[in-house]
Amino acid sequence: MPYSSKILDHYNNPRNVGSFDASDPTVGTGLVGAPECGDVMKLQIKVNPQTGIIEDARFKTFGCGSAIASSSLATEWLKGKTLDEAMAIRNTQIVEELALPPVKVHCSVLAEDAIKAAIRNYLEKQQSRHETTSSTQASTHPSGTLAAEAAQTSA
Amino acid sequence: MAVKTPIYMDNNSTTRVDPRVVEAMLPYFTEKYGNAASRSHVFGWEAEAAVEDARERIAALIGATAKEIIFTSGATESDNLAIKGVAAMYRKKGNHIITQVTEHKAVIDTCKRLEREGYRITWLPVDQYGRVHPEQVREAITDQTILVTIMAANNEIGTLQPIREIGAICKEKGVLFHTDAVQAVGKIPIDVEEMGIDLLSMTAHKMYGPKGIGALYVRKKNPRVRLEPIIDGGGHERGMRSGTLAVPLIVGFGKACDLCRELMPEESERLRQLRERLRRGIMDNIPDTYLNGHPTERLPNNLNISFAYVEGEGLMMGIKDVAVSSGSACTSASLEPSYVLRALGVGDELAHSSIRFGLGRFNTEEEVDYVVQLVIREVNRLREMSPLYEMVQQGIDLKKIEWAAH
Numbered sequence: 347m348p349y350s351s352k353i354l355d356h357y358n359n360p361r362n363v364g365s366f367d368a369s370d371p372t373v374g375t376g377l378v379g380a381p382e383c384g385d386v387m388k389l390q391i392k393v394n395p396q397t398g399i400i401e402d403a404r405f406k407t408f409g410c411g412s413a414i415a416s417s418s419l420a421t422e423w424l425k426g427k428t429l430d431e432a433m434a435i436r437n438t439q440i441v442e443e444l445a446l447p448p449v450k451v452h453c454s455v456l457a458e459d460a461i462k463a464a465i466r467n468y469l470e471k472q473q474s475r476h477e478t479t480s481s482t483q484a485s486t487h488p489s490g491t492l493a494a495e496a497a498q499t500s501a
Numbered sequence: 502m503a504v505k506t507p508i509y510m511d512n513n514s515t516t517r518v519d520p521r522v523v524e525a526m527l528p529y530f531t532e533k534y535g536n537a538a539s540r541s542h543v544f545g546w547e548a549e550a551a552v553e554d555a556r557e558r559i560a561a562l563i564g565a566t567a568k569e570i571i572f573t574s575g576a577t578e579s580d581n582l583a584i585k586g587v588a589a590m591y592r593k594k595g596n597h598i599i600t601q602v603t604e605h606k607a608v609i610d611t612c613k614r615l616e617r618e619g620y621r622i623t624w625l626p627v628d629q630y631g632r633v634h635p636e637q638v639r640e641a642i643t644d645q646t647i648l649v650t651i652m653a654a655n656n657e658i659g660t661l662q663p664i665r666e667i668g669a670i671c672k673e674k675g676v677l678f679h680t681d682a683v684q685a686v687g688k689i690p691i692d693v694e695e696m697g698i699d700l701l702s703m704t705a706h707k708m709y710g711p712k713g714i715g716a717l718y719v720r721k722k723n724p725r726v727r728l729e730p731i732i733d734g735g736g737h738e739r740g741m742r743s744g745t746l747a748v749p750l751i752v753g754f755g756k757a758c759d760l761c762r763e764l765m766p767e768e769s770e771r772l773r774q775l776r777e778r779l780r781r782g783i784m785d786n787i788p789d790t791y792l793n794g795h796p797t798e799r800l801p802n803n804l805n806i807s808f809a810y811v812e813g814e815g816l817m818m819g820i821k822d823v824a825v826s827s828g829s830a831c832t833s834a835s836l837e838p839s840y841v842l843r844a845l846g847v848g849d850e851l852a853h854s855s856i857r858f859g860l861g862r863f864n865t866e867e868e869v870d871y872v873v874q875l876v877i878r879e880v881n882r883l884r885e886m887s888p889l890y891e892m893v894q895q896g897i898d899l900k901k902i903e904w905a906a907h
């Protein structure tokens with residue numbers, strides 16, 4: 347299928363590829379998808395604890411060009427946003443920006459899930475730091491665990 | 502070295518029409534445009550003569566006689582006609598058909614329809630290379646079995662089935678044997694007599710002929726195979742397939758068969774060497790790559806490789822100057838990866854990471870070398886971007902992670 351020029355641009359020149367130290371308390375990590383489904387996204391945010399603003403973001407993605415472009419775009423959008431603003435990013439905005447065809451909408455859904463998982467992971471870390479002095483949460487847990495825990499704490 | 506792009510390496514999907522084939526076809530569009538069924542004038546006579554000439558050339562490629570070739574629109578129709586035609590004609594004799602799980606959809610979906618209509622279908626499993634063992638066929642045959650349908654070569658992984666042995670068992674048991682030989686005809690020697698084949702599906706466009714024309718070989722002697730037609734009409738093709746014959750396409754099909762017969766010994770060896778050059782170039786230089794299908798019992802032109810930690814469609818986008826295909830589900834609505842690779846026991850993760858390279862008559866060594874370098878570069882680039890690769894580098898066992906399926 348023909349790809350939009352924006353997908354091609356993000357695929358050929360992906361923004362913010364890489365990783366932060368997941369044990370850093372100012373970093374939130376979201377890992378969503380599954381290898382057997384053909385898509386896995388790892389998205390990380392680095393938050394300024396004083397201002398609550400996302401200062402930097404990184405991603406790594408196993409998936410098709412649209413999945414790579416969706417996560418690359420997401421990291422661009424996250425920088426400079428507050429956690430609440432980041433939480434409000436919708437997959438439909440990604441679909442629109444990249445002109446994703448219907449068969450690729452799930453890539454944008456995954457990117458939205460990854461954003462939310464990363465934010466929840468950051469918030470959990472902040473909370474557990476307040477509650478206890480030692481954080482026992484390994485931060486590279488896959489999203490299933492994170493999402494379930496985050497749903498209970500409800501951001 | 503200047504290689505012209507895009508490079509076509511999807512010859513298991515379709516092939517470029519050989520210029521010699523095009524040349525042979527052209528007069529039948531503009532000058533000799535008669536209907537081969539017109540018996541009353543020279544236009545009809547020359548069209549009929551051209552069709553009968555092509556029929557002989559096609560028959561000669563598979564060791565058949567001209568009268569045993571029935572023209573169809575392509576192999577999907579040939580498969581439908583063979584299976585539904587036998588099922589309807591031999592219904593009183595029995596209701597059991599044997600096939601296997603990596604057949605083309607034209608066979609699988611036809612069998613599924615018959616299953617819904619009350620026929621019993623045995624779906625034989627395959628081994629890790631995609632092969633059925635002849636003894637599995639023998640054990641599955643009952644007194645109700647009317648047809649065994651097993652492909653000659655698989656379209657995704659190139660694995661060859663032991664059709665000679667299966668044909669012998671079918672002869673011994675008195676059961677009709679159909680083979681979908683779309684990928685094999687013109688690439689490897691096929692002889693319906695030596696291999697005990699009663700019905701054989703083939704198509705022109707996989708062998709440098711035009712799209713829209715195929716044939717079904719229907720055995721006339723020992724035994725004489727009868728078919729219930731699925732298309733009714735003027736009674737063309739011995740009543741088995743009505744409809745005006747596509748004379749220019751048939752002429753092209755005949756020429757394509759001629760060329761394949763003439764070139765096969767040299768061409769199959771050349772393609773096998775190119776394929777091995779491609780396989781070694783990729784697999785010797787990229788770790789964690791896996792060959793799908795049989796290492797030796799495979800089509801000379803087919804290569805199917807899984808690149809761990811890299812998704813197939815993502816990789817295709819990186820090598821977009823090269824036309825290949827992938828077992829990834831990303832382009833389909835279903836999210837299910839290749840059923841063929843799954844049947845081999847290839848995990849879904851590696852099925853999503855597979856690329857099929859189909860070499861053909863017009864590929865060159867320079868193109869192969871170019872593709873090798875491009876694939877190495879892109880796989881390395883995408884692995885640097887892959888969270889799975891990163892986790893494996895960190896010593897994390899991906900299988901131990903509870904992934905959230907979505």
